Amino acid sequence: MEDCIFCKIIKGDIPSFKVYEDDRVFxxxxxxxxxxxxxxxxxxxxxxxLWEIPEEDLAAVHKASKKIIxxxxxxxxxxxxxxxxxxxxxxNQVVMHYHLHLIPRSGDEPELPVSSWELSQxxxxxxKETAAKIAAAIA
Ligand SMILES: [Zn+2]
Numbered sequence: 522m523e524d525c526i527f528c529k530i531i532k533g534d535i536p537s538f539k540v541y542e543d544d545r546v547f548x549x550x551x552x553x554x555x556x557x558x559x560x561x562x563x564x565x566x567x568x569x570x571l572w573e574i575p576e577e578d579l580a581a582v583h584k585a586s587k588k589i590i591x592x593x594x595x596x597x598x599x600x601x602x603x604x605x606x607x608x609x610x611x612x613n614q615v616v617m618h619y620h621l622h623l624i625p626r627s628g629d630e631p632e633l634p635v636s637s638w639e640l641s642q643x644x645x646x647x648x649k650e651t652a653a654k655i656a657a658a659i660a
Contacts, residue, residue, distance in 0.1 A: 599625035
């Protein structure tokens, strides 16, 4: 896609710190990192989000993430790695080209707000109704 920043990175029109590439996938360091080693894994073919990405590219992105997370463990020895993937403006997706964040965590860093929330049981009847509604909508 012409004015997509990630498509420009894949083409090399915008420089990046590449960590991995194969036929379908490109991975590079986020230049606005939440933590050291914050890596973005993207499909080479433009797709906006999880609604749009073809299954083959989705599988390739997640297979590559397994290789990259192994490398992150070896290179940086984090205490954990958060995998974060946002869909749509309402979920704070900023670049509208599917991307999976790999965010290494170490003990002295602040918690990721999205990965630490207070557990309190919801309305079981409402959860049951929502589950049925989603299940019925699965094609
Ligand atoms: Zn793109």
